[in-house]
Amino acid sequence: MKITNHDLFLSITPDKHFLEAKDTIYFDGVCDFVELHLGNRCTIHKAYTKSGEVPFEAVHTHKFTTVYRFQPNHDSLTIEYEGLFDRFKGYGVCAIHKHCVELSGFGFFFPTIEKNSQLERFTYSLEVALPNSWRVVAPDDRDIQNIPEDERRFHFQNHKIEDILVCASPDYKRHHRKSLTMILPKLDPSVAKGMLKDFENSVDLCTETFGKLRSGMTTTGIVSPRGEGSQEWGYERGHLWVIGDLFLQYACANDWRFGGLKKSLALHETIHSWIGIGVKMPIYLAEAITQYCEVVLTQKIYQEAGLDRRYFAWYEERLLEKIKEKDFAPASLDVTDDHYAFWYLKGSLAFYDLEKRVGRKRLLLAFNDLYQNHHGTFLDESDVRTALEKSLDLPLKRFFDHWMHTPGYKPLH
Numbered sequence: 001m002k003i004t005n006h007d008l009f010l011s012i013t014p015d016k017h018f019l020e021a022k023d024t025i026y027f028d029g030v031c032d033f034v035e036l037h038l039g040n041r042c043t044i045h046k047a048y049t050k051s052g053e054v055p056f057e058a059v060h061t062h063k064f065t066t067v068y069r070f071q072p073n074h075d076s077l078t079i080e081y082e083g084l085f086d087r088f089k090g091y092g093v094c095a096i097h098k099h100c101v102e103l104s105g106f107g108f109f110f111p112t113i114e115k116n117s118q119l120e121r122f123t124y125s126l127e128v129a130l131p132n133s134w135r136v137v138a139p140d141d142r143d144i145q146n147i148p149e150d151e152r153r154f155h156f157q158n159h160k161i162e163d164i165l166v167c168a169s170p171d172y173k174r175h176h177r178k179s180l181t182m183i184l185p186k187l188d189p190s191v192a193k194g195m196l197k198d199f200e201n202s203v204d205l206c207t208e209t210f211g212k213l214r215s216g217m218t219t220t221g222i223v224s225p226r227g228e229g230s231q232e233w234g235y236e237r238g239h240l241w242v243i244g245d246l247f248l249q250y251a252c253a254n255d256w257r258f259g260g261l262k263k264s265l266a267l268h269e270t271i272h273s274w275i276g277i278g279v280k281m282p283i284y285l286a287e288a289i290t291q292y293c294e295v296v297l298t299q300k301i302y303q304e305a306g307l308d309r310r311y312f313a314w315y316e317e318r319l320l321e322k323i324k325e326k327d328f329a330p331a332s333l334d335v336t337d338d339h340y341a342f343w344y345l346k347g348s349l350a351f352y353d354l355e356k357r358v359g360r361k362r363l364l365l366a367f368n369d370l371y372q373n374h375h376g377t378f379l380d381e382s383d384v385r386t387a388l389e390k391s392l393d394l395p396l397k398r399f400f401d402h403w404m405h406t407p408g409y410k411p412l413h
């Protein structure tokens with residue numbers, strides 16, 4: 001069972017941090033029952049189809065979402081719920097502030113069948129009721145420039161899910177450069193310039209490394225407000241990437257260094273336009289390859305002697321520290337688990353290990369092949385393995401079993 005479309009109406013009351021939603025979900029067939037994930041801060045009041053009310057029950061509660069089971073016996077289902085926003089929790093991002101509304105946290109607004117709401121693919125029509133003084137803009141709204149501002153909010157019909165970012169802000173400005181768009185809050189001009197330059201460098205470097213980005217992928221970045229205590233620093237949805245303003249603040253205060261190491265703010269999420277979104281694959285693998293590429297491309301940008309080695313040494317140290325406490329194989333973890341050390345740190349160290357066997361240049365060329373031959377498709381782990389084996393002319397079953405399906409940390413090379 002798949003969701004094909006949502007008709008979602010949201011009414012938002014910013015001062016009360018409250019939203020009301022009415023969502024009609026269309027499926028690709030008639031179903032006797034369906035299980036949907038919905039953010040834990042939402043409460044469902046009612047579920048119905050054209051033939052009347054539909055019984056539902058909560059069957060499981062995860063860290064961020066609850067799974068509800070419905071019996072629609074119909075190819076569509078409408079649910080009405082209310083929820084709280086303006087707090088940031090985990091990967092289900094939702095920030096609604098006085099000057100910016102960001103509804104990219106589908107986990108909270110779109111009930112999904114996939115546990116990882118980022119993997120859900122459906123079209124939607126979205127209507128948002130906001131206070132009158134608020135303006136709604138899309139990440140790339142050049143196509144609606146001619147529409148009067150107060151009507152723009154109704155022009156978000158049937159976009160692909162990756163498009164969605166609604167942001168209301170008189171303060172935010174779009175900066176265009178080549179095919180890039182950046183949406184930035186009011187920043188010191190030198191900071192804004194630095195962000196744009198960083199983004200441009202990242203896109204140029206990724207193009208050079210993985211090949212030209214295919215059409216249908218626009219490149220948009222936004223600096224977004226985050227609530228207190230936010231953990232996640234950014235994410236990517238194919239058409240745009242987001243980083244939190246707190247990370248930018250931290251970066252500016254520390255000469256763009258994290259753990260003492262120079263870091264691009266745009267690079268990781270930009271790489272995902274090629275790896276993970278450009279070529280879709282299981283998320284642990286997408287993060288492993290992306291994090292590895294982030295380090296080696298960071299080295300190319302800043303060209304500080306030994307920067308890459310220091311990054312991997314730092315990752316190793318943190319991974320070993322984590323393993324003392326708990327130890328998992330990357331592939332065994334879910335997006336709702338505590339996965340950072342295993343997907344990002346161990347994952348990137350896996351490809352650093354492979355680099356020692358085949359060389360950096362060949363490994364990056366293999367990722368270029370991967371994008372060129374498979375962009376726009378989903379590869380499971382064995383497909384990724386087959387593709388890399390072909391490019392590298394090397395059997396990799398042992399490599400994947402060892403790094404992705406076995407706990408512990410033991411480089412092969």
Ligand SMILES: [Zn+2]
Nearest residue numbers: 268272287290
């Ligand atoms: Zn990532």
